Amino acid sequence: NAGVTQTPKFRVLKTGQSMTLLCAQDMNHEYMYWYRQDPGMGLRLIHYSVGEGTTAKGEVPDGYNVSRLKKQNFLLGLESAAPSQTSVYFCASAYRDNNYGYTFGSGTRLTVV
Amino acid sequence: GEDVEQSLFLSVREGDSSVINCTYTDSSSTYLYWYKQEPGAGLQLLTYIFSNMDMKQDQRLTVLLNKKDKHLSLRIADTQTGDSAIYFCAELNAGNNRKLIWGLGTSLAVNP
Numbered sequence: 001n002a003g004v005t006q007t008p009k010f011r012v013l014k015t016g017q018s019m020t021l022l023c024a025q026d027m028n029h030e031y032m033y034w035y036r037q038d039p040g041m042g043l044r045l046i047h048y049s050v051g052e053g054t055t056a057k058g059e060v061p062d063g064y065n066v067s068r069l070k071k072q073n074f075l076l077g078l079e080s081a082a083p084s085q086t087s088v089y090f091c092a093s094a095y096r097d098n099n100y101g102y103t104f105g106s107g108t109r110l111t112v113v
Numbered sequence: 114g115e116d117v118e119q120s121l122f123l124s125v126r127e128g129d130s131s132v133i134n135c136t137y138t139d140s141s142s143t144y145l146y147w148y149k150q151e152p153g154a155g156l157q158l159l160t161y162i163f164s165n166m167d168m169k170q171d172q173r174l175t176v177l178l179n180k181k182d183k184h185l186s187l188r189i190a191d192t193q194t195g196d197s198a199i200y201f202c203a204e205l206n207a208g209n210n211r212k213l214i215w216g217l218g219t220s221l222a223v224n225p
Contacts, residue, residue: 004155031211042217043156043201090155098211099163101146101203104155 002026006091006105013081013112021076021108023091029103030096032074034058034066036087037107043090049074050096081112115139119202119216126224131189133219135202138183142204145178146213147187150199159187159200189221197223 004025013019023032034046045058047066055066063085065077074093078085088109092102116138125131137145143164148156162169162176162185169176175188189196202216 033212040217043215045212048212092156096211099144099161099205101144101148101158101161101205102156102213104148104157106155 004091004093004103004105006089006108008108009106010109011111013078013110015081015083015112017081018077018079019081019110020078021089021091021110023074023076023093023105025072025074025091025093025103027093027095027103028071029093030071031094031098032068033092033094033102034064034074034076035090035092036060037090038087046076046089081110083112086110086112115204115206115214117202117204117214117216119200119219121217122220122222124222124224125192127192127194129192131187131192131196131221131223133187133189133200133202133221135185135187135216136183137185137202137204137214139204139206139214140183141207143207144205145176145185146201146203146205147174147176148201148203150201150218152198156201192221192223194223194225197221 033048035043049068052071091105094102146161147159173190177186199218201218203213
């Protein structure tokens with residue numbers, strides 16, 4: 001099915017461990033986004049990409065890195081996980097002319113203990 | 114900077130109409146959106162409206178836009194228990210790399 005796929009769906013990490021969240025879209029969207037969602041704080045943009053090979057910082061980039069080596073994939077990395085990074089992470093994508101909004105993945109629930 | 118505000122909670126009785134309100138500050142907004150998030154799921158685009166429109170209707174959903182007051186509303190007619198979710202308002206800023214500016218979401222509870 002067309003859309004945005006996030007893997008994994010759930011993960012528990014120990015403090016200091018690293019991991020990579022994968023986002024894949026098959027809609028040929030140019031723009032891709034990583035958000036985190038925390039209770040009472042809505043969606044906060046971590047990093048985004050406006051095209052293959054380009055990335056930019058969002059509102060809360062510290063502690064995260066991203067890569068967009070292929071147009072369809074956007075990876076979010078946590079080099080040394082901290083409990084403050086416990087959250088639900090959403091990936092989204094859109095056409096460059098993104099008047100019609102974003103398409104979201106179903107999320108990754110990450111717990112850092 | 115740009116800001117989008119929504120009330121955090123709304124409770125309605127099944128069968129009644131729900132009205133979820135949103136205000137925004139950016140006068141250069143081009144499109145405004147309503148997204149729905151069901152428990153444990155991602156966000157799903159419900160509807161959107163272009164800034165030169167006053168109203169858009171789509172089955173049980175009616176979007177009203179008052180550009181002068183920078184006020185957007187979503188009316189859900191004949192609200193059902195399946196409408197219980199968080200509803201997010203968002204605006205598309207024409208500059209700023211065309212990022213969406215999000216409200217915090219309104220949690221709608223539908224009581225039988």
